[in-house]
Amino acid sequence: MAASEPRKIFLTGASSGIGLETARLLTQHGCEVWGTSRDILRLPQVPGFHPVRMDLTSFDSIREGFAEALREAGAFEALINNAGDGAFGPLETMPAEMVREQFQVLVDAPLELIRLALPKMRERDRGVILNVTSLAAQFPIPFMAPYSAAKSALSSFTQGLRVELSNTSIHVVELRPGDIQTLFHERTKQATAAASTEDQRRLKAAWDTQVRNMVAAPPPERVARAVLRVITVSNPPPVLVVGGFFQARVTPLGARLLPLRLLEWALRRYYRL
Numbered sequence: 001m002a003a004s005e006p007r008k009i010f011l012t013g014a015s016s017g018i019g020l021e022t023a024r025l026l027t028q029h030g031c032e033v034w035g036t037s038r039d040i041l042r043l044p045q046v047p048g049f050h051p052v053r054m055d056l057t058s059f060d061s062i063r064e065g066f067a068e069a070l071r072e073a074g075a076f077e078a079l080i081n082n083a084g085d086g087a088f089g090p091l092e093t094m095p096a097e098m099v100r101e102q103f104q105v106l107v108d109a110p111l112e113l114i115r116l117a118l119p120k121m122r123e124r125d126r127g128v129i130l131n132v133t134s135l136a137a138q139f140p141i142p143f144m145a146p147y148s149a150a151k152s153a154l155s156s157f158t159q160g161l162r163v164e165l166s167n168t169s170i171h172v173v174e175l176r177p178g179d180i181q182t183l184f185h186e187r188t189k190q191a192t193a194a195a196s197t198e199d200q201r202r203l204k205a206a207w208d209t210q211v212r213n214m215v216a217a218p219p220p221e222r223v224a225r226a227v228l229r230v231i232t233v234s235n236p237p238p239v240l241v242v243g244g245f246f247q248a249r250v251t252p253l254g255a256r257l258l259p260l261r262l263l264e265w266a267l268r269r270y271y272r273l
């Protein structure tokens with residue numbers, strides 16, 4: 001790439017939260033961003049931003065949207081798999097379709113986009129694949145086990161792919177946010193409530209903890225700045241945890257040092273279960 005040529009980035013979920021702030025920051029720093037939403041009217045209208053309609057529950061939509069963006073861009077310097085949504089509720093009342101959709105949006109869709117982006121990156125022997133997972137990949141959230149499992153799958157996949165591509169100059173990075181103040185929880189799909197009064201109490205306690213954390217969480221700009229760093233440094237770190245001090249610094253240390261029983265006891269206390 002000529003020094004003056006702008007970096008061309010493909011970013012999913014650019015209409016809101018982390019993706020929206022990332023699109024804004026990257027374009028402010030001279031990148032050209034092809035950003036997706038299911039509804040292009042929700043996407044920002046800023047110089048250097050190219051709207052892409054894409055529904056991650058449909059492989060046809062993924063392939064069509066990416067092919068058109070690639071035709072326009074010629075090649076992408078980075079693919080950022082950011083889009084995602086959540087599903088909350090007891091597994092017994094969560095419809096199988098809701099669980100399946102979590103894996104489609106959070107695992108199958110990013111993998112398909114990587115498949116589509118890789119040939120060009122291999123041809124040029126450069127590029128960055130950045131997968132946004134979650135701290136939930138390491139600390140599964142109660143009543144969001146399918147979401148946590150899907151993020152964990154993407155995390156593991158990211159590590160596997162990094163080793164697989166270690167003979168190339170393509171960087172594969174996992175960005176693992178803790179709680180970040182976005183509309184994510186408001187949009188989280190809710191399964192039918194639990195049957196017993198005690199289970200309903202536990203469900204409410206877990207949800208209230210998440211809402212409380214969200215209110216006190218850092219803004220999405222913090223993640224956007226981390227993304228900017230990843231795509232501009234020559235040798236990005238394999239995994240980045242971004243969030244408040246406790247979640248980003250203390251909890252990963254706890255996961256390494258504490259026995260599982262103690263860790264799960266702490267999690268139960270944390271969620272008041």
Ligand SMILES: NC(=O)c1ccc[n+]([C@@H]2O[C@H](COP(=O)([O-])OP(=O)(O)OC[C@H]3O[C@@H](n4cnc5c(N)ncnc54)[C@H](OP(=O)(O)O)[C@@H]3O)[C@@H](O)[C@H]2O)c1
Binds near residue numbers: 012015017177178
């Ligand atoms: N916020 C947090 O605390 C937090 C913590 C850890 C990880 N994360 C992860 O960070 C990523 C961004 O989340 P956020 O907090 O910024 O949430 P958000 O504000 O709700 O934004 C989600 C984005 O994903 C897109 N999206 C959702 N479902 C989609 C689908 N089926 N097809 C296409 N696009 C879809 C949305 O686009 P449209 O609705 O316009 O289509 C939107 O742009 C997600 O992967 C999330 O799991 C968030």
